[in-house]
Amino acid sequence: MIQKKYKTIDQCHQFLQQQNNQANSNENISIPFLQHFNTWRNLETVREFVTSPLMADMARTLLDVPSIKLYQDSLFHKRQNDGPTPWHSDARMAPFDTSHMITFWIPLQNIPSVEEGGSGLMFVDKSHGDFALPFWNRVPKGDVGNGEDYDCKTGKVKYEESREYERLDERYSYGSGNDGVSSYMPMERGDCTVHAGWTLHSANGVKCETDRYALAVTYVDAQAEIREDARMSSGSLGHDEDRKSYEDWINEVRPRTYFEHSLVPII
Numbered sequence: 279m280i281q282k283k284y285k286t287i288d289q290c291h292q293f294l295q296q297q298n299n300q301a302n303s304n305e306n307i308s309i310p311f312l313q314h315f316n317t318w319r320n321l322e323t324v325r326e327f328v329t330s331p332l333m334a335d336m337a338r339t340l341l342d343v344p345s346i347k348l349y350q351d352s353l354f355h356k357r358q359n360d361g362p363t364p365w366h367s368d369a370r371m372a373p374f375d376t377s378h379m380i381t382f383w384i385p386l387q388n389i390p391s392v393e394e395g396g397s398g399l400m401f402v403d404k405s406h407g408d409f410a411l412p413f414w415n416r417v418p419k420g421d422v423g424n425g426e427d428y429d430c431k432t433g434k435v436k437y438e439e440s441r442e443y444e445r446l447d448e449r450y451s452y453g454s455g456n457d458g459v460s461s462y463m464p465m466e467r468g469d470c471t472v473h474a475g476w477t478l479h480s481a482n483g484v485k486c487e488t489d490r491y492a493l494a495v496t497y498v499d500a501q502a503e504i505r506e507d508a509r510m511s512s513g514s515l516g517h518d519e520d521r522k523s524y525e526d527w528i529n530e531v532r533p534r535t536y537f538e539h540s541l542v543p544i545i
Contacts, residue, residue, distance in 0.1 A: 310363040310483070312355040315523040317493075319541070324351060328495050333382070334545045337497040340472060341378045345500035347542045349379070350523045356397055356490040362483045365402070365446055368496060369475030370412075371520040373508030373528055378499035379475025386491040389465040395485035396463040399471055402450050402478040403458050411449070415440040446478065500544050506533045 318325040327333065328351055337346050349372065356363075369379050383399050390396040405411075442449065450458030462471050473479055475496075484490050507515050509528055531537035538544065 310356070310361050310481075312357070314353040314355075315520070316350055316541075317353050318348070318351050324493070329543065329545045333495065333497075336382075336472075337380055341380055341497070341499060343378055343499045343501070345544055346497045347500050347502070347544050349374075349496045349498045349542060350520070351496070352494045352523070354490075354492045354494060356481070356484050356492075358484050358487070358489060360484050363481040365443070365478050365480045366517070367405075367476045367478050368473075371517045372475065372496075372498070373504045373516070373524050374498055374502040375505045375534075376499055376502035377474075377476065378502060379496060380472060380498075381475065381494050381496045382470050382472050384470040384493045384495070385465050385467065386493060387488070388467060389463050389490065390486060391464045392461055392482070394464075395482075396461075396465075397482050397484050397486070397490050398461060398463040398465055399473070399479045399481050400459050400461040401471075401473055402446060403460055405450065405478040406474040406476040411442065415442040497545075501536060503535060504528065504531060504533050504537070509533065 318328050328348055334346060338344070368381050369376070372379065385398065389398040462469075465471075475498075505515070508524075527539045527541040531539055
């Protein structure tokens with residue numbers, strides 16, 4: 279993700295090199311990828327594609343809703359020796375309160391098989407329907423009785439994830455050698471995978487001789503409302519990793535109501 283203060287390609291390259299050097303100097307840090315949000319705002323070819331009738335019709339059909347909005351696109355650059363992408367769900371990083379979100383993951387070059395070092399997405403089967411995981415596995419960060427976890431500004435108890443998120447392979451093991459994880463590699467240019475917003479997915483690190491580029495396009499039900507906590511600079515119930523994607527418009531719309539905004543277009 280390139281910050282807006284960098285105006286030239288050389289400045290961007292210098293910034294990325296600094297980030298890379300900083301990560302390499304700390305063995306405990308493993309960068310899984312570089313990410314650029316919302317290329318559709320600047321690239322006409324991407325804009326035509328992500329707002330095309332083809333993509334809109336597929337998203338509406340798969341979500342089973344009458345209308346959709348383009349939430350974001352993300353260009354992922356996974357470099358040689360970049361670390362694995364950890365298990366996560368896209369909806370936890372978005373500001374919406376909805377189950378109607380979908381992402382098209384489109385590789386921009388051929389992806390080899392897992393055995394050959396492919397770094398396409400891997401999915402936890404049926405995880406989008408596991409409501410028990412986020413409901414029961416959020417625990418207070420400290421001693422609630424002593425007030426350590428009480429946020430005076432929001433009046434809410436602060437939580438963190440339990441260790442259940444560290445044993446997903448066991449949680450989704452269905453026996454007979456099936457670990458509950460699926461992948462669809464190898465992939466060729468023109469292929470794509472599609473997953474629900476709450477589907478847990480990850481990717482291996484790049485072990486091939488070439489970097490891996492992919493475009494992820496995410497749509498959401500046009501009726502989806504944003505949460506109040508999503509507008510907070512800290513203390514969001516979700517994950518703030520994608521905040522740069524929606525910070526341009528999040529404070530210009532009202533929570534818990536239908537909204538329209540040019541940066542989240544209905545298509």
